[in-house]
Amino acid sequence: xxxxxDDAGMPRPADLPRRLVxxxxxxxxxxxxxxGSGIMAERLAGGNAAxxxxxxxxxxxxxLMVLITxxxxxxxxxxxxxxxxxEAWRGALPWSDAGLYxxxxxxxxxxxxxxxxxxxxxxxxxxxxxxxxGGGQFLAEVVATFGLLAVILACARRRxxxxxxxxxxxxxxxxxxxxxxxxxxxxxxxxxxxxxxxTGIRPADVPAFVAAQLIGAAAATALLGWLMPVSASPTRExx
Amino acid sequence: xxxxxDDAGMPRPADLPRRLVxxxxxxxxxxxxxxGSGIMAERLAGGNAAxxxxxxxxxxxxxLMVLITxxxxxxxxxxxxxxxxxEAWRGALPWSDAGLYxxxxxxxxxxxxxxxxxxxxxxxxxxxxxxxxGGGQFLAEVVATFGLLAVILACARRRxxxxxxxxxxxxxxxxxxxxxxxxxxxxxxxxxxxxxxxTGIRPADVPAFVAAQLIGAAAATALLGWLMPVSASPTRExx
Amino acid sequence: xxxxxDDAGMPRPADLPRRLVxxxxxxxxxxxxxxGSGIMAERLAGGNAAxxxxxxxxxxxxxLMVLITxxxxxxxxxxxxxxxxxEAWRGALPWSDAGLYxxxxxxxxxxxxxxxxxxxxxxxxxxxxxxxxGGGQFLAEVVATFGLLAVILACARRRxxxxxxxxxxxxxxxxxxxxxxxxxxxxxxxxxxxxxxxTGIRPADVPAFVAAQLIGAAAATALLGWLMPVSASPTRExx
Amino acid sequence: xxxxxDDAGMPRPADLPRRLVxxxxxxxxxxxxxxGSGIMAERLAGGNAAxxxxxxxxxxxxxLMVLITxxxxxxxxxxxxxxxxxEAWRGALPWSDAGLYxxxxxxxxxxxxxxxxxxxxxxxxxxxxxxxxGGGQFLAEVVATFGLLAVILACARRRxxxxxxxxxxxxxxxxxxxxxxxxxxxxxxxxxxxxxxxTGIRPADVPAFVAAQLIGAAAATALLGWLMPVSASPTRExx
Numbered sequence: 001x002x003x004x005x006d007d008a009g010m011p012r013p014a015d016l017p018r019r020l021v022x023x024x025x026x027x028x029x030x031x032x033x034x035x036g037s038g039i040m041a042e043r044l045a046g047g048n049a050a051x052x053x054x055x056x057x058x059x060x061x062x063x064l065m066v067l068i069t070x071x072x073x074x075x076x077x078x079x080x081x082x083x084x085x086x087e088a089w090r091g092a093l094p095w096s097d098a099g100l101y102x103x104x105x106x107x108x109x110x111x112x113x114x115x116x117x118x119x120x121x122x123x124x125x126x127x128x129x130x131x132x133x134g135g136g137q138f139l140a141e142v143v144a145t146f147g148l149l150a151v152i153l154a155c156a157r158r159r160x161x162x163x164x165x166x167x168x169x170x171x172x173x174x175x176x177x178x179x180x181x182x183x184x185x186x187x188x189x190x191x192x193x194x195x196x197x198x199t200g201i202r203p204a205d206v207p208a209f210v211a212a213q214l215i216g217a218a219a220a221t222a223l224l225g226w227l228m229p230v231s232a233s234p235t236r237e238x239x
Numbered sequence: 240x241x242x243x244x245d246d247a248g249m250p251r252p253a254d255l256p257r258r259l260v261x262x263x264x265x266x267x268x269x270x271x272x273x274x275g276s277g278i279m280a281e282r283l284a285g286g287n288a289a290x291x292x293x294x295x296x297x298x299x300x301x302x303l304m305v306l307i308t309x310x311x312x313x314x315x316x317x318x319x320x321x322x323x324x325x326e327a328w329r330g331a332l333p334w335s336d337a338g339l340y341x342x343x344x345x346x347x348x349x350x351x352x353x354x355x356x357x358x359x360x361x362x363x364x365x366x367x368x369x370x371x372x373g374g375g376q377f378l379a380e381v382v383a384t385f386g387l388l389a390v391i392l393a394c395a396r397r398r399x400x401x402x403x404x405x406x407x408x409x410x411x412x413x414x415x416x417x418x419x420x421x422x423x424x425x426x427x428x429x430x431x432x433x434x435x436x437x438t439g440i441r442p443a444d445v446p447a448f449v450a451a452q453l454i455g456a457a458a459a460t461a462l463l464g465w466l467m468p469v470s471a472s473p474t475r476e477x478x
Numbered sequence: 479x480x481x482x483x484d485d486a487g488m489p490r491p492a493d494l495p496r497r498l499v500x501x502x503x504x505x506x507x508x509x510x511x512x513x514g515s516g517i518m519a520e521r522l523a524g525g526n527a528a529x530x531x532x533x534x535x536x537x538x539x540x541x542l543m544v545l546i547t548x549x550x551x552x553x554x555x556x557x558x559x560x561x562x563x564x565e566a567w568r569g570a571l572p573w574s575d576a577g578l579y580x581x582x583x584x585x586x587x588x589x590x591x592x593x594x595x596x597x598x599x600x601x602x603x604x605x606x607x608x609x610x611x612g613g614g615q616f617l618a619e620v621v622a623t624f625g626l627l628a629v630i631l632a633c634a635r636r637r638x639x640x641x642x643x644x645x646x647x648x649x650x651x652x653x654x655x656x657x658x659x660x661x662x663x664x665x666x667x668x669x670x671x672x673x674x675x676x677t678g679i680r681p682a683d684v685p686a687f688v689a690a691q692l693i694g695a696a697a698a699t700a701l702l703g704w705l706m707p708v709s710a711s712p713t714r715e716x717x
Numbered sequence: 718x719x720x721x722x723d724d725a726g727m728p729r730p731a732d733l734p735r736r737l738v739x740x741x742x743x744x745x746x747x748x749x750x751x752x753g754s755g756i757m758a759e760r761l762a763g764g765n766a767a768x769x770x771x772x773x774x775x776x777x778x779x780x781l782m783v784l785i786t787x788x789x790x791x792x793x794x795x796x797x798x799x800x801x802x803x804e805a806w807r808g809a810l811p812w813s814d815a816g817l818y819x820x821x822x823x824x825x826x827x828x829x830x831x832x833x834x835x836x837x838x839x840x841x842x843x844x845x846x847x848x849x850x851g852g853g854q855f856l857a858e859v860v861a862t863f864g865l866l867a868v869i870l871a872c873a874r875r876r877x878x879x880x881x882x883x884x885x886x887x888x889x890x891x892x893x894x895x896x897x898x899x900x901x902x903x904x905x906x907x908x909x910x911x912x913x914x915x916t917g918i919r920p921a922d923v924p925a926f927v928a929a930q931l932i933g934a935a936a937a938t939a940l941l942g943w944l945m946p947v948s949a950s951p952t953r954e955x956x
Contacts, residue, residue: 014944018943018944021944022944025940033894034894035894036893036896037890037894040893040894041893044766044767044770045767046767047285048283048284048287048290049283050283050284050285050287050290050291051765051767051768052767053279053283054290054293054771055770055771055893058771058775058889058890058893059889059894060890062778062886062887062890063890066868066883066886066887069868069871069883070871071871073875073945074944115856116894119856119897120853120896121851136357136360139354139357139358140358143271147268150309151309154308154309154310154312155309159312162403166305166308168886169302169407170302172298172301173276173297173301173305176276176294176295176297176298177273177274177276177279177298177302177355178275179275179279179359179360223264227257227260227313228312228313286524287524287526288522289522289524289526289529289530289533290529292522292533293529293532293533300540373599375596375597378593378596378597379597382510382593389548390544390547390548393547393549393551394548398547398551401642405543405547408541408544408646409541411536411537412511412515412538412541412544413537415519415536415537416514416515416518416541416594418514418518418597418599465496466496466552467551467552525763526763526765526768527763528758528761528762528765528768528769532771532772612838614836614837617835618836621836628742628787629787632786632788633786633787637786637790640786640881644782644786647780648780650775650779651750651775651776651780652776653776654753654754654757654773655749655751655752655753655754655776655780656753657753657757657836657837657838705731705739706791
């Protein structure tokens with residue numbers, strides 16, 4: 001009997017090193033997609049920011065869908081500290097694992113930005129000067145992260161097979177319908193400081209973005225906990 | 240035994256408060272996506288209305304697909320009074336529940352518009368002056384709502400798992416192939432009065448839009464009732 | 479026992495009147511989407527034909543996917559005379575039914591064009607003057623129809639659940655990668671004579687388009703018959 | 718008993734001639750889509766390279782998804798020598814078959830480019846002068862091919878039904894987030910020499926592209942072999 005398969009024929013969860021590598025590689029891929037497509041889009045768009053954002057949003061959505069499909073079975077493909085914190089809060093992940101998840105997500109995120117910068121012949125890291133501030137932006141990040149977590153938690157409980165497409169489509173849409181272009185991810189926010197290009201963010205604006213993300217994620221976790229109690233899910237949750 | 244799960248292991252339908260919250264939050268999310276992406280798209284598009292509508296239509300389609308996926312298992316994710324009326328007409332929803340559904344859909348719709356306006360640093364509500372009138376527009380809303388209801392009723396009977404993607408794709412397409420950009424939803428129509436931006440509508444034009452939507456929805460409900468009788472569906476209808 | 483459900487719990491095929499109505503309404507919806515989105519796109523695009531074709535191709539692809547999902551269980555959702563002829567050729571449809579299918583497809587196609595024209599305040603029918611001629615265009619229509627039929631026949635044999643998305647994506651792509659923008663459908667070709675707008679075609683160019691479509695469809699039917707013999711399919715074909 | 722169906726009701730693998738025809742036709746279709754949509758997009762885009770690349774990337778992604786759906790059950794729909802080599806390396810394909818696969822992929826690729834050129838009234842083959850060189854481009858091709866193989870291997874092991882959509886979405890995104898627009902395929906790279914149009918490549922730059930692709934593919938095969946050992950897959954691998 002193969003020790004990696006349990007009695008029901010399901011694979012046992014991957015061990016911690018594999019899960020951490022999946023989170024690091026996956027988050028690197030996400031940032032590479034966000035920052036790389038932003039650079040390419042701005043270079044080609046001839047000054048029309050709507051065309052640039054259209055390419056940037058679609059490329060990001062496609063990448064997210066693919067990354068969650070590819071790595072979901074290994075680590076859950078959180079790729080986002082607030083997703084990891086939400087899972088730990090509801091008891092689905094030990095807090096010690098959560099800390100390691102967040103650490104490798106942040107490290108992977110910076111790695112992805114560095115590779116994107118190098119591909120486009122830019123310095124490996126250079127600080128962004130792009131201002132993203134004000135009450136509208138703060139509200140937008142609360143809304144964006146509330147929506148992202150609501151989608152993830154609802155799909156995880158009721159339609160796990162729809163999670164990759166739903167998250168990709170949500171973010172591709174939210175680039176447009178939130179005033180902040182929907183960072184919705186603290187690891188993404190930190191790493192986007194390190195590229196002074198289309199998708200960058202000024203370091204001074206990062207703390208407010210992360211605070212807004214934590215508020216939005218907490219609100220969504222509370223609402224969904226009431227709206228869709230886990231024990232009422234039709235199937236055992238498996239992501 | 241968990242009282243929220245029936246003998247066949249399926250979750251019992253959510254209770255009325257949860258269903259109403261799902262309809263309110265879902266419809267708010269829909270309007271936030273419609274109006275918010277319209278504002279962002281127009282600001283960035285440099286005067287090219289086709290680029291703005293392309294972003295607006297894709298963001299709306301993505302949002303609809305995700306919202307129906309997320310909230311469908313709680314309330315059916317109608318997010319639209321004519322869908323609710325059609326369900327009540329064919330006996331799938333008590334008329335008293337239908338009235339409450341419509342009330343929270345309209346309230347949620349205004350809530351979503353208000354949040355969108357605030358995110359983009361605009362007044363929470365301000366009346367639109369955008370003219371949408373004439374026979375072509377009226378015909379277009381009849382066609383748009385007929386098509387939307389036909390898609391929803393056909394999927395609900397025969398391919399319920401395809402409903403979220405089908406509705407999202409239908410609306411993203413119908414923004415382009417109907418002369419009215421396919422409102423197809425009275426709650427959406429009312430709330431879009433409250434933002435004088437890309438997706439707004441002049442209050443004087445609302446009654447004709449709503450009348451056209453009721454005609455289109457009734458025609459689709461009648462046709463589909465004949466074309467796909469419910470008892471011939473391969474599986475029990477579950478949305 | 480419900481006479482509309484067979485012993486295996488599958489719905490019996492719909493009766494002929496329902497199938498013909500589904501083909502007529504579905505083909506009308508397809509033409510409405512093609513011609514309507516072409517008019518809207520050209521009006522908004524400010525002279526940039528690539529933006530107009532992008533909107534037109536995506537709207538058409540979305541509509542096709544949705545129409546096949548909605549009407550596939552009733553009539554097979556051919557919506558295209560060469561698909562019907564290919565089915566009749568391999569014995570899956572009586573030739574007498576095939577004749578009726580083609581008749582209602584053509585009638586529905588003209589109906590859809592008329593509604594599109596009226597929605598945009600144009601004459602119900604007015605002949606197109608758009609030239610689409612030459613050897614490249616002829617080759618392109620052979621290729622486009624060969625590809626469309628290959629996709630349909632392969633999906634029908636091996637992955638019927640993937641057919642709606644595959645056909646929609648194929649056509650959205652083929653608008654771009656064939657020089658003729660991939661009509662690939664004689665009913666569509668005939669009806670597009672009746673609107674002198676973005677997607678129209680000059681009557682003089684119709685015969686060559688239809689001839690090319692018949693050649694491409696016959697070649698695909700022959701190739702797929704050899705490549706994927708029906709008796710080797712993993713499941714009974716059900717569209 | 719039908720000799721083409723095994724005891725479990727699954728179709729036996731197609732014989733070698735059918736598999737080789739599927740690889741040849743599929744790779745021809747891929748190149749036709751890449752080069753054809755590039756020509757159409759550049760002609761219509763009025764000098765805006767972002768709009769041209771948006772159309773080109775979406776058309777390519779749609780075509781890939783459809784081709785893998787259509788031909789996957791016959792030959793695996795590799796359509797790419799590095800995919801074939803990766804399969805042979807892990808023992809899933811005899812090396813002698815792999816050699817034939819690569820030969821027909823390259824032949825099919827040139828065939829597809831020739832047809833695309835002819836459709837657009839260009840010479841059947843004419844060498845590209847488009848420069849694609851430098852360290853950033855080399856790194857980008859390593860990254861692009863690493864990502865493509867990681868997606869293919871992960872889906873093949875854990876979510877085979879998601880493979881067509883994932884590969885299409887990956888490439889549509891990677892056109893934007895890699896500096897080289899993600900060739901990621903030696904047969905594609907060779908054949909794109911033969912069209913001096915939007916998607917062409919100067920012959921002198923081909924060797925470095927192919928070398929980068931081999932490095933990326935080998936790295937992904939090694940990583941995924943560790944991350945997702947085949948014996949832990951939940952279902953027998955079937956593509």
